[in-house]
Amino acid sequence: MRSCRAISALVSQGLDKELSLRERFSVWLHVMMCTRCRNFQTQSRFIRKAARRYSDDLQSRLDNKP
Amino acid sequence: MTDTLLTEQALAAQRPVLFRYALLQLRDSELADDAVQDTLLAAWQSAAGFEGKAGLRTWLIGILKHKIADHWRRSAREAVAPIFDRTDEEDDGEAEQDDYFMSSGHWNGGPKAWADPEAALKQQEFWTIYEVCQNNLPPKMANVFMLRELVGLDADEVCREAGLSDANYWVTMHRARLRLRECLEIRWFNNTKQEKNHA
Numbered sequence: 001m002r003s004c005r006a007i008s009a010l011v012s013q014g015l016d017k018e019l020s021l022r023e024r025f026s027v028w029l030h031v032m033m034c035t036r037c038r039n040f041q042t043q044s045r046f047i048r049k050a051a052r053r054y055s056d057d058l059q060s061r062l063d064n065k066p
Numbered sequence: 067m068t069d070t071l072l073t074e075q076a077l078a079a080q081r082p083v084l085f086r087y088a089l090l091q092l093r094d095s096e097l098a099d100d101a102v103q104d105t106l107l108a109a110w111q112s113a114a115g116f117e118g119k120a121g122l123r124t125w126l127i128g129i130l131k132h133k134i135a136d137h138w139r140r141s142a143r144e145a146v147a148p149i150f151d152r153t154d155e156e157d158d159g160e161a162e163q164d165d166y167f168m169s170s171g172h173w174n175g176g177p178k179a180w181a182d183p184e185a186a187l188k189q190q191e192f193w194t195i196y197e198v199c200q201n202n203l204p205p206k207m208a209n210v211f212m213l214r215e216l217v218g219l220d221a222d223e224v225c226r227e228a229g230l231s232d233a234n235y236w237v238t239m240h241r242a243r244l245r246l247r248e249c250l251e252i253r254w255f256n257n258t259k260q261e262k263n264h265a
Binding site (some may be wrong): 009052058 | 244
């Protein structure tokens with residue numbers, strides 16, 4: 001069983017590259033039982049979404065600034 | 067394979083990424099637009115200089131960086147340093163990451179459940195907090211994060227831009243997410259003041 005430290009690092013990597021089948025399986029198995037890592041998984045996806053939204057809205061934010 | 071043919075469409079397709087890059091640097095959409103147009107024009111005129119090896123986007127960003135540097139040189143406002151070339155003397159590497167985990171590898175504290183993140187995206191105050199948290203990242207970490215998530219470069223393009231090894235890239239992105247996550251949790255999602263405001 002991998003630690004939360006290792007699993008969360010894999011979750012992070014999974015956002016940027018395809019994990020191996022074994023890695024994906026160990027993440028899946030772990031987050032089923034571990035609320036914190038599950039939260040980290042949803043939250044890091046949310047952060048990606050927020051970052052893109054921030055980037056998309058940056059122009060109008062800057063343009064509307066006095 | 068269509069050789070290294072440089073079409074107008076291929077150039078135009080890179081425009082959004084270039085614009086986001088320029089906007090983050092120049093923080094002014096007109097200036098950013100000018101810099102991107104100058105870049106595309108220069109690229110178009112010197113299409114022969116494109117060797118196709120490093121990838122079109124990398125080549126264009128190289129030109130764009132020169133255009134942005136030209137802008138800073140021309141303008142008297144030296145005060146604002148270009149953000150994507152910053153380096154960190156900060157190397158609190160291991161010690162810092164270990165704050166998030168105990169020696170057993172378990173979370174130290176760790177991610178709590180967040181109430182309705184989607185709703186946060188619609189609130190102006192959330193974006194102020196988001197910006198604060200993003201600005202709180204150490205400069206180089208912020209660069210890497212922004213190149214990947216805001217500009218939209220691929221991981222290997224970010225590595226080239228920021229001069230990072232593969233391994234450093236994963237560590238840096240992971241730390242950036244851990245930090246941002248924690249900051250958002252403290253300042254927004256678990257902030258009792260905010261809950262009161264919306265009660």
